[in-house]
Every structure is written in structure tokens, then in C-alpha cells.
Amino acid sequence: MRRIAVLTSGGDAPGMNAAIRATVRYAISQAMEVYGVERGYEGLIRGTLKKMDSRSVSDTIHRGGTILKTARCPEFNTKEGREKAYEVLRAYGIEGLIVIGGDGSYRGIKDFYDDFKFPCVGIPGTIDNDLAYTEYTLGFDTAVNNVLDAINKIRDTMSSHDRACIIEVMGRHCGDIALYSGIAGGAEAMLVPEIPFDIDVLCNNMKRNIIKGKVSDIILLAEGVCDAAELKEQIEQKVPVSIRTVKLGYIQRGGTPTMADRLLAARCAVKAVDLFKKDNGARVVGIQDNKIIDMDVAEALSMERVFDKELYRIATLLAQ
Ligand code: ADP
Ligand code: F6P
Secondary structure, three states, rough: EEEEEEEEOOOOOOOOHHHHHHHHHHHHHHHOOOEOOOOHHHHHHHHOOEEOHHHHHOOOOOOOOOOOOOOHHHHHHOOHHHHHHHHHHHOOOOOOEEEEEEEHHHHHHHHHHHHHHEEEEEEEEEEOOOOOOOOOOOOHHHHHHHHHHHHHHHHHHHHHOOOEEEEEOOOOOOOOHHHHHHHHHHOOOOOOOOOOOOOOHHHHHHHHHOOOOOOOOOOEEEOOOOOHHHHHHHHHOOOEEEEEEEOOOHHHHOOOOHHHHHHHHHHHHHHHHHHOOOOOOEEEEEHHHHHHHHEHHHHHOOOOOOOHHHHHHHHHHHHO
């Protein structure tokens, strides 16, 4: 294959730039040409592509966000939209497409391949870590480290005032950001969508902590589990403690990517480019047991995500 394109789609994630950079530089080293598509599938439909060279990805490895910009593009969910995108790729003589994004972007790959048999490879880019076939996605490690930084700061002020704090974190339907940052940040409770929580158990644990002299509990609340303000009210009715709530929001998604995300980006990008050396259909790359793997996109999307209950059990024990 001589000419490929790369785009980022869905929510941005730290490490996307490192993946774009590695795609461009590795593909050029393999005698391929690379086009960058601006604003995800929207740019593919509108034809906003630019040829990239090694210099166009200079000074980007350490930057969060995505230099190619990203978008959510409902038009790509339609056959007509995908047809326009296909025509653009043909007009540029592009033979393969790399999509860096999450499960929605992967559904786009699947539909696009089903329609036109156009070779595509997906690189997992989302802070949510919600793709079943890969142990980690680009941006997750950085997001967790951003949450850890916030926990440390929030703990300073909460413990000075003997307050507890509910910290709401992102993750869409996945509790991994709450779970991993909860363990690493020593949170007293982690409320995740995968495990139903019992308000009485939570309050009893907090009361027990107070008796032990531990007042400033940190409760990590994954988005979508419940309303933080309502939870605060319910707890304050049962536990003699003053509570503050903090929604971390987009702070989690920005900032310089960690070593783990940059390394994963480089390894996934190299694998993705190599897949174009054979006609592999529509594939996605990821990591399992520290090995970079690839899989058919339909198979990857059909896998059910397994929440790490053992990690959750450990988290609960260590929080006591
Ligand atoms: P993420 O990739 O981070 O999960 P989204 O769910 O917003 O983000 O999906 C990104 C884009 O992927 C959507 O805006 C749309 O263009 C495309 N997409 C999502 N689902 C489909 C689908 N079923 N068919 C075609 N394209 C889709
Ligand atoms: O998928 C990444 C994510 O940051 C989720 O954690 C969150 O629910 C969502 O995107 C927020 O999306 P938006 O950028 O549209 O506000």
C-alpha cells in the first residue's frame, strides 16, 4: 500500500498526538505517504485532508488533545455520508485509513468496511478504557494521573477542615477511571456503574472511619452512577460530617501524556501501519499481556467488557 490517511475521532485523549506522530514517521520509513484528515469523519466527508511529513508532527509528542482536531459526526452514521467519505478517499488515491478513537469511531470503521471493503485499522484512543478487547486505551493512564493529582490537592484542603469530599470523574459507562485512581489515590470509596452500591454500607463505613479518627474521606464517583449533590445530602443525613463535591470534568482529558500513553501510542501505530502491508480488512490494534495484538473490528465490538472485580475487591479492602 502506497498512501494512507489518519484521523482522530470522538472524545480527544492524551496520546493521540503521539499516535499520529508515530503513524506518520513509521509509515514514511516504510515508503508510504500519509494524509492527515482534520476533524475526524467530518473532515473525511468534507475533504479536509493534508499531506503530512516528518516535520508536520515535530514538537507534538508531549501535547495533549489532537493536532488533527476531532469531531462527533452524525452524518457518518448514514450510508450517504459514508459514500461521500469514500469518494474523497478515492479522489486522493488513499488505500487505507487509520482511525484513532473509541467504540463509536470503531462502529464507523465497521460500517465503512461493510459498505466499501475499504481497509481500515483502529487505534484505541479514549480516556474511558471501555474497549473490551484491549487492556488499555490511549489517554486512560494520563487521565488517571490527572485524577491522582486532583485527589492529592483536594485531600490537603479537606483534611485541614475535617471535611469529606465526593469527587466525580469521567468514564461514560465504565468505572475504570474511578477504580484505578481510587486505588492509587487511597480513596475511601469508589462508586462505579458496574457494581451497585448500598448507601447504608457507604455511610456505615464512613461512621466507622470517623470512630477510627478518619474524617476526610474521599469518595470517587464515576459519572452516571448518581447525582453528586443528592448523594452528599443523603450521606450528611446519616453521617456527622460536612461534605464538599467536586466535578473534575475536562481537566481529566487534557495535559501532557504519560510515558505509558506515549509508549502505547508508538507501539499501536507501528502495528497499525504494518497491518496495511497485507490486505487485512478492518482491524483494530490493542494491548494484551503487554503484547500488541490485532483483531477484526466486528469481533472486537462484539466482546463484552469484563470489569475487574478482583481489583475492586482489593480497592475495597485497602480503603478500610
Ligand atoms: P468515541 O469514538 O470516542 O466512542 P463517539 O461515540 O462520539 O466517540 O463516536 C465518534 C464518531 O464515530 C461519531 O460521531 C460518528 O461519526 C461515528 N460513529 C459512531 N457510531 C457509528 C455507527 N454506528 N456507524 C457509523 N459511524 C458511527
Ligand atoms: O469518552 C470520553 C469522555 O470524556 C467521557 O468520559 C465523557 O462522558 C464524554 O467523553 C464527554 O463528552 P463531551 O466531550 O461531548 O462532553
